[in-house]
Amino acid sequence: MRAAIFTENDGPLVVEDVTPVDPGPRDVVVQTTASGICHSDLSVINGTLPMPPPAILGHEGAGIIDFVGAEVTGLKKGDRVIGSFIPACGTCWFCLRDQSNLCENTYSVMMNQRATRGDGTPLPAMTGLGTFAETMTCDQMSVVKVDTDLPDEQLALIGCGVTTGVGAALNTAKVQPGSSVVVIGCGGVGQAVIQGARIAGAARIIAIDTVALKRDTALKLGATDAVDPGDGDIVAQVQALTGGRGADYAFEVIGVAELITAAFNCVRSGGTAVAVGVPRFDAQVSLPTYPLVLTEKRLLGCVYGSAQVRRDFPKLVELVETGRLDIGDMVSSTIPLDDINKGFDAMKAGEVIRSVIHLH
Ligand SMILES: [Zn+2]
Ligand SMILES: [Zn+2]
Known part of the structure; x- marks a missing residue:
């Protein structure tokens, strides 16, 4: 699959072919449809948020489930999902107290290797997602199923900016x-x-x-x-x-x-x-x-807007469907993955509210 790789602080992302890892029993493979470019991605590139390169960036995205591991429950191939940049495991101390935005698995999902570069270098994925890639292999706790016909780019923005x-x-x-x-x-x-x-x-x-x-x-x-x-x-x-x-x-x-x-x-x-x-x-x-x-x-x-994503993603979808929430006017441009660095340039120049990458 093709992915935009963060290789050095303050450098451009490098779009290249990488090999996804084999999914584990609780993983899903998501065909990424769209990903927003969020300021927090830039904060990783410029070192404001500490994350060592190399890595697949992107944490605001949506897609379609392509494969589910043997122990995955409640998700199946073909489901539309929004990535949750903080997982919501549903069983930890915080999730049980309606504070899934503080889920104890927040940092563990970031540590997993999710792909390998051509030279064998392992790649983790930002927040366990890595939405700047054609597919995401992620834990089932990092995605939320939504039942809607909304455009991909609008669902992507629910993954971070809109919900926050x-x-x-x-x-x-x-x-x-x-x-x-x-x-x-x-x-x-x-x-x-x-x-x-x-x-x-x-x-x-x-x-x-x-x-x-x-x-x-x-x-x-x-x-x-x-x-x-x-x-x-x-x-x-x-x-x-x-x-x-x-x-x-x-x-x-x-x-x-x-x-x-x-x-x-x-x-x-x-x-x-x-x-x-x-x-x-x-x-x-x-x-x-x-x-x-x-x-x-x-x-x-x-x-994350103190959000409980399993409750709030569907709620936000409904607010958009009924015209109460306007995400369409927040999408300034849609671009291919190859133009990702132009998307960051537009953000730095203050020319856009959001650029969204279309992947499929
Ligand atoms: Zn973000
Ligand atoms: Zn949890």
Whole structure:
């Protein structure tokens, strides 16, 4: 099969033929249909997220089951599935407590060899998926079956960006009807936070981004106000739009420690800031202690939108099918696997919300 291989930090991915490993008894083989290019893939390439090369990258994808191991249950050849970049085993301490986004198997699935390069070098797959490849051999706990006719590229985005963003609003923050929401960073995940806030019934949704395309898309997808940081301090701009109090909720969706502090400063007394973007692992967040304690502001971490994928993937699919959630407008371009590095260039240049690779 052909796959895009991460071979060195800051270098281009190399598309080449690799040999998949034989699937184990609890593995499935998925014919990948589409994969989004997510900022976290770039974070592996540039070293923000520590993962040693070589490896197959990609963690936001969908496909069709081509083979199931002897011990696989509930899945069969021909099923449409979305990859879950955090597995949901269903039986560990966290999964049993409705926190499958903290599943204890998160790191073990990343360690498995999933393919071999021509020279014999073993290749693991990012998050146990490796969606930048024509097929994925992955544990059954890493896929969720969905019954739908939605286009492949829209299902792919549910694998990471859509679930993370919509889930951050609905699950992590539990945005209330009539509330005010700030979203700092309006890439794929940020646009999904905006839509989650809209679905929750927020009255005012303030989208903040330096890129005009992203502000314009945000206004189309549910934001009521767009703020350009180039026009001045974002905290002051948010206060001007919220009666001087600050917003009920603020989401940081970039992964910059200083902007997590800014999100905290954007919320009112008793408000909730949510850190969604993934910063460098060694970064520290600094918070002013007076508003933290004496005005009861809250800062919440958020991984995978606090989603329970076996519950939430089908729910998100239905929201798209009924027109409540718009993923189509988040797909800026579809490209072949060979153009993957152009997709990363477009992301770095801020030219796209999401590029999606079509594989079959
Ligand atoms: Zn992602
Ligand atoms: Zn688990």
